[in-house]
Amino acid sequence: MLSAWLVLLSSFFIWQMTETQLIYKLNKMECQVNQSRVTNVSCHVKAINWNMAVVNMDCFMIVPLIKPVIRIQVFMKDYSNQYKPFLVDVTVKICDVIERRNFIPYGVITWKLFKRFTNVNHSCPFSGQLTARDGYLETNLLPPFPQGLYLISLIVMDTNSTNRDYVGTMKFFLQAMEQIRSRKKPRS
Numbered sequence: 001m002l003s004a005w006l007v008l009l010s011s012f013f014i015w016q017m018t019e020t021q022l023i024y025k026l027n028k029m030e031c032q033v034n035q036s037r038v039t040n041v042s043c044h045v046k047a048i049n050w051n052m053a054v055v056n057m058d059c060f061m062i063v064p065l066i067k068p069v070i071r072i073q074v075f076m077k078d079y080s081n082q083y084k085p086f087l088v089d090v091t092v093k094i095c096d097v098i099e100r101r102n103f104i105p106y107g108v109i110t111w112k113l114f115k116r117f118t119n120v121n122h123s124c125p126f127s128g129q130l131t132a133r134d135g136y137l138e139t140n141l142l143p144p145f146p147q148g149l150y151l152i153s154l155i156v157m158d159t160n161s162t163n164r165d166y167v168g169t170m171k172f173f174l175q176a177m178e179q180i181r182s183r184k185k186p187r188s
């Protein structure tokens with residue numbers, strides 16, 4: 001009898017686990033740039049449905065990016081409505097990731113997203129018109145963050161042997177949440 005209950009109970013938990021799927025939904029984004037290096041900037045988030053929104057971005061690089069370095073930071077909104085640092089704060093030499101000389105995880109994730117959704121899909125340097133179309137964050141690219149509101153910030157700098165210049169910042173505001181289903185399945 002007890003074991004029958006355990007089977008029932010555990011099948012209920014399995015049902016729960018398969019029914020709730022975590023997703024990362026983009027709510028908005030902001031871009032700031034060094035205007036002596038980048039012009040014609042536009043960045044937008046477009047909602048597709050309750051669970052999904054996509055990023056479209058355009059900008060023109062007046063000064064080519066030779067050896068860009070990206071600082072990737074994650075912040076989580078706390079109960080006092082402030083974004084606090086959350087686990088991730090890494091600085092990535094993206095050319096090294098592209099040329100497979102570095103396999104730093106968040107750098108590899110960033111490169112996967114660039115390759116899939118942007119024309120920044122080749123080795124350094126990057127110049128001229130840069131665009132991103134219909135970009136989104138697949139759930140399986142990230143570890144399962146606790147549900148809540150997050151800010152992912154990418155600060156881009158360009159470096160040479162003597163200098164490190166600020167190029168721009170992209171801020172993605174997103175929500176880790178359970179997928180919203182249009183139809184509830186009966187709990188038969």
Ligand SMILES: *[C@@H]1O[C@H](CO)[C@@H](O)[C@H](O)[C@H]1NC(C)=O
Pocket residue numbers: 039040060
């Ligand atoms: C920037 O946009 C303006 C207006 O759309 C256009 O006339 C100009 O050629 C663009 N400049 C660059 C560098 O793309």
Ligand SMILES: *[C@@H]1O[C@H](CO)[C@@H](O)[C@H](O)[C@H]1NC(C)=O
Pocket residue numbers: 118119120121122
């Ligand atoms: C890079 O992206 C451009 C524009 O989306 C595409 O035409 C090109 O084939 C891509 N190149 C590679 C190497 O994936």
Ligand SMILES: *[C@@H]1O[C@H](CO)[C@@H](O)[C@H](O)[C@H]1NC(C)=O
Pocket residue numbers: 160161162163165
């Ligand atoms: C490094 O960049 C700075 C500013 O962009 C430039 O003035 C300098 O000539 C560059 N140095 C080298 C060695 O390329």
Ligand SMILES: *[C@@H]1O[C@H](CO)[C@@H](O)[C@H](O)[C@H]1NC(C)=O
Pocket residue numbers: 034035036037063164165166167
């Ligand atoms: C913006 O870019 C210019 C040209 O490369 C550079 O001289 C300047 O230092 C940059 N601004 C910052 C805040 O790094």
